Amino acid sequence: MRKLAEIDWETFHSLPVHEKASYFGNDQREQHVILAQQFRRARLDALGALATRIRRIAKTHAGNDFLQGTLSHKRAMLFFSQPSTRTFLSFCAACEILGLKMGEVRNPSTSSEFKGESRDDSVRTFSSYFDLIIMRSEIGGLAERVAWLLSNSERPVPVINAGSGKDQHPTQALLDIYTLQRSFESCGGIDGKRIVFAGDLKRGRTVRSLAVLLTQYEGVEQCFVAPDDLQIGEDILKLLRERGITYSLRDDLRPELASADAVYMTRVQDEWDVADGATHAFDAARYRIGADEVLLMKPDAAILHPLPRRDEISPAVDHDTRAVYWRQMRNGMWIRAALIASLFGVEDEILGYAGD
Numbered sequence: 001m002r003k004l005a006e007i008d009w010e011t012f013h014s015l016p017v018h019e020k021a022s023y024f025g026n027d028q029r030e031q032h033v034i035l036a037q038q039f040r041r042a043r044l045d046a047l048g049a050l051a052t053r054i055r056r057i058a059k060t061h062a063g064n065d066f067l068q069g070t071l072s073h074k075r076a077m078l079f080f081s082q083p084s085t086r087t088f089l090s091f092c093a094a095c096e097i098l099g100l101k102m103g104e105v106r107n108p109s110t111s112s113e114f115k116g117e118s119r120d121d122s123v124r125t126f127s128s129y130f131d132l133i134i135m136r137s138e139i140g141g142l143a144e145r146v147a148w149l150l151s152n153s154e155r156p157v158p159v160i161n162a163g164s165g166k167d168q169h170p171t172q173a174l175l176d177i178y179t180l181q182r183s184f185e186s187c188g189g190i191d192g193k194r195i196v197f198a199g200d201l202k203r204g205r206t207v208r209s210l211a212v213l214l215t216q217y218e219g220v221e222q223c224f225v226a227p228d229d230l231q232i233g234e235d236i237l238k239l240l241r242e243r244g245i246t247y248s249l250r251d252d253l254r255p256e257l258a259s260a261d262a263v264y265m266t267r268v269q270d271e272w273d274v275a276d277g278a279t280h281a282f283d284a285a286r287y288r289i290g291a292d293e294v295l296l297m298k299p300d301a302a303i304l305h306p307l308p309r310r311d312e313i314s315p316a317v318d319h320d321t322r323a324v325y326w327r328q329m330r331n332g333m334w335i336r337a338a339l340i341a342s343l344f345g346v347e348d349e350i351l352g353y354a355g356d
Ligand code: NCD
Pocket: 086, 087, 163, 169, 172, 204, 205, 206, 266, 267, 306, 307, 308
């Protein structure tokens, strides 16, 4: 792994994304978790296997006691300056599973940032008291700045990006991959599947990160269904072309449903409208799954959603066997526990647990 302490910020900041990724981790482990581009297939398989192991061990009281002992000497700081329910709570639950103690700042107006302290100084302060920083920010690229900053400080603690701007949400993509691994366990895995994304793909960071991770699988076809002005970014399409991935761009979900192995739904990210200086009016009926649409899908297809949803998936779909979004949410807790365990190097201890 290249060392962030050996490169100055300007040089690092101007690197292409795949080169930046090589500073955050390698094929065995992560130093920081910042970009989807830093994960290769072998790591996705290993993290999925570790998550499943943790899930099984946690079924018993003795197993829980064992897991809680693995990182009871560590403390995590959750620094979330954007709204969050699932990501925040699943990280809390993941920390609790492994015994980490937690601190949190969810509203920078309650911290010294309100007194004019810079974000750089704030996170250096957090790193004085904690061993891991988990952060969500509306500022794209802030997590990589913090990772670089801390790697160049006297307390180089790991940073996990829990969502940055409109750009990246790597741990959501990991839980989405874990959900797809489990959904396709008995039908050949993720390789060769057709994955359809629908909704606001321009500003939906979960889709952007998942599209990157899916390039690690053989023969996966990606189909992006969105109105023209909310279509997936050219930077992602360029990456798909470079990696020889088959993809298509569409503006109506219905015709894509019959051939989809998984459909990944998203909500309109209209909190960005003001900053973007534009509102996006479109025909929502073209990007929606209701009781009628689900009937068009294959019997073993999977419907995913990072949540929160608005009305792009009708609650009438919730009890269909294809709806996996509630399981997907719980998978987030297991994969985040696996990621944290691996960041602190206790995965062998967990994999070797013989109490069950
Ligand atoms: C997503 C996010 O924050 O990007 N939520 C999440 O983490 N599960 C998706 C969204 O807000 O629409």
